[in-house]
Amino acid sequence: MSKLTSFAIIGSGNIGSFIISAFLGQAAPPSTLIVLSRNPESKNFPPEVQVVKVDDYGDINAVARILTAHNIEAVISTVGFGGISAQKKMVDAANLAGVKLFAPSEFGSPTDGAPREYRPLQERDEVAEYINAIGLPWARFYTGAFINTALFTVTGVRVNGKINIIGSGHTPVTFTSEEDAGGFIAYVLTSLPSSSISNKIFRLEGDRASLQDIAKWYHKEVAYVEAIPGPRSEILSMFSRIFESGAASTGWNFALEGEGKGWDAAGSANELWQGHQWKKIRDLVTTL
Structure with missing residues (x-):
């Protein structure tokens, strides 16, 4: 075809x-x-x-x-x-x-x-x-989450200078x-x-990190919260819960409540763009 x-x-x-x-x-x-x-x-x-x-x-x-x-x-x-x-x-x-x-x-x-x-x-x-x-x-x-927006919105870092987390923040998230x-x-x-x-x-998957990883990389205090502070708190809090659940990985399978394999795995499509160098979080964001 x-x-x-x-x-x-x-x-x-x-x-x-x-x-x-x-x-x-x-x-x-x-x-x-x-x-x-x-x-x-x-x-x-x-x-x-x-x-x-x-x-x-x-x-x-x-x-x-x-x-x-x-x-x-x-x-x-x-x-x-x-x-x-x-x-x-x-x-x-x-x-x-x-x-x-x-x-x-x-x-x-x-x-x-x-x-x-x-x-x-x-x-x-x-x-x-x-x-x-x-x-x-x-x-x-x-x-997955866009590097240049999600790091600032879903973490609420621009509101109080902290990485705000609903849950533990150890779950891997896909970033692109x-x-x-x-x-x-x-x-x-x-x-x-x-x-x-x-x-x-x-x-797709450009990078993979937890919110705890991000707090460590950028030397930010972690705040464990019930809701993400600031404007659009309801929708951002929902995304934070998605982050915590594992469903923010592009390989997530809701039916299995876990990661897919093979073509269903996070980042499996990256190989189609042969020779491309995918940008990482710390390539693009120098400070939070």
Whole structure:
């Protein structure tokens, strides 16, 4: 089966911007790259990027017409938490337009089989199950926690100068840089045959460390807390509990309540990007 050559990216937030940059930087760039945005004027896109305004992602026919007009073969969604469930309309539009692959917004911890106590993860899994149910090929990318954001948010270190931990903090967590995640996604989607991408979960891992490791590396006091301090405490506390449970490893299997093996292991997909040097936490963050 041939390689994919035309792509639409939905959203241009944190990971979206890295994916866009990676697509533009590939040695063999795609023949078509468009970014769908409701507010294209709100962000300075690179001049090489063709931005298409979308008034309403819920208008399935309108979105499908855009994808069809540009002969889009693959759609990569990078929507944030607030737009996860709304992706089902985008999936319907992609299916109507004859798109060959849909990559829903994952880019974090594993979500397949996530329990209700981790509702944001469960919502992502529901979208993936919907894509599969209608027969549209998919690809899911598990990156673990992003180095340049999670170290500061989930630890609450910017609030009180301490590594705040719910639990013991000894459980290993997968960390990956946003740049590596974006680069990997662009690489596999443009370099590998679509048959080797479709209906697969890609488990990345740039680095692996516990919160106790991080406290030690950066000489930070540990605070054992019931909730992560500061803004967005509820959602950050949930992620801290995910860290503690083991489910923040990209190899986590909710059904087995443990690590997967082989292709299901954390970092198993790294080998696909041959020769790439994955960035480590201490390569990117010199101080907390």
